Amino acid sequence: MRPEEDWIVTENAHPAIISKELWDRVREVEKSVSQGKKTRTGFVHPLSGFMYCADCGSKMKLEYYALKKNGKKRDIVYAFNCGGHKRYGKSFCFSHYVKAADIEKLICDDVKKRAKFIIANELEVKENFISRQTQFMRREQFEKQTELANDKARRKKLDSLIESAFEEKLEGKIPADICVKLIEKYSAERQDLDTEINELEQVLSSVQQLSIDADEFIGRIKKHMRDVLVTRELCLELLDKIVVGAPNESGQPQKIEIYYKINLDAA
Numbered sequence: 242m243r244p245e246e247d248w249i250v251t252e253n254a255h256p257a258i259i260s261k262e263l264w265d266r267v268r269e270v271e272k273s274v275s276q277g278k279k280t281r282t283g284f285v286h287p288l289s290g291f292m293y294c295a296d297c298g299s300k301m302k303l304e305y306y307a308l309k310k311n312g313k314k315r316d317i318v319y320a321f322n323c324g325g326h327k328r329y330g331k332s333f334c335f336s337h338y339v340k341a342a343d344i345e346k347l348i349c350d351d352v353k354k355r356a357k358f359i360i361a362n363e364l365e366v367k368e369n370f371i372s373r374q375t376q377f378m379r380r381e382q383f384e385k386q387t388e389l390a391n392d393k394a395r396r397k398k399l400d401s402l403i404e405s406a407f408e409e410k411l412e413g414k415i416p417a418d419i420c421v422k423l424i425e426k427y428s429a430e431r432q433d434l435d436t437e438i439n440e441l442e443q444v445l446s447s448v449q450q451l452s453i454d455a456d457e458f459i460g461r462i463k464k465h466m467r468d469v470l471v472t473r474e475l476c477l478e479l480l481d482k483i484v485v486g487a488p489n490e491s492g493q494p495q496k497i498e499i500y501y502k503i504n505l506d507a508a
């Protein structure tokens with residue numbers, strides 16, 4: 242294993258190689274094309290756009306070559322390597338070569354393991370999973386809903402205060418300048434309340450969405466548990482990203498981290 246100082250590369254450590262602005266633009270372009278980037282033959286690898294280098298954060302690039310046997314082309318081997326390393330060389334980041342088939346096997350096994358656990362303990366897992374979300378939600382929801390109800394009641398009260406200020410002015414009970422001051426005061430408070438009510442309603446609806454997302458994800462992982470191959474659909478439906486760590490001396494990747502769209506193991 243190389244000493245850390247040999248390979249840790251930070252964004253600002255190599256200003257001579259590439260400027261921050263250019264690097265940002267490169268990444269923007271990469272981002273726009275890498276979800277489903279096609280090879281020359283028009284093939285989109287299932288993992289395209291999901292692979293990241295753990296050491297420099299670059300997206301990993303697909304490499305492929307045909308294995309030859311007796312001069313005849315055989316299966317195409319797909320692999321990924323750090324995009325930063327491929328483009329800018331060793332001084333930017335070192336090789337993180339990894340065969341796509343190895344990653345696919347890891348994903349298939351992991352999805353199966355997770356789905357099996359869900360099915361074997363279906364009620365319990367679902368209850369725990371949902372309640373982990375809902376406990377947080379109930380507490381939050383209760384506070385926010387109370388706040389929202391109070392705000393709405395106060396807004397109603399302000400409306401009637403504004404109305405009675407008008408009436409009192411009309412009936413000659415208060416002078417015009419006092420009426421204007423009162424209405425200004427109530428209107429300002431009403432505006433603040435409108436903003437607050439808006440924000441509260443947004444929080445409450447996003448909390449509800451979280452619960453829907455959790456249910457959706459459980460359905461998806463069960464759907465893909467029988468997949469023998471990693472498909473593009475599986476990746477798009479389940480994965481957030483795959484982070485590939487530094488290779489060790491035997492050339493095998495040290496650490497592959499699978500990040501799902503929703504983390505079922507977040508205990």
Ligand SMILES: [Zn+2]
Nearest residue numbers: 294297323334
């Ligand atoms: Zn890298």
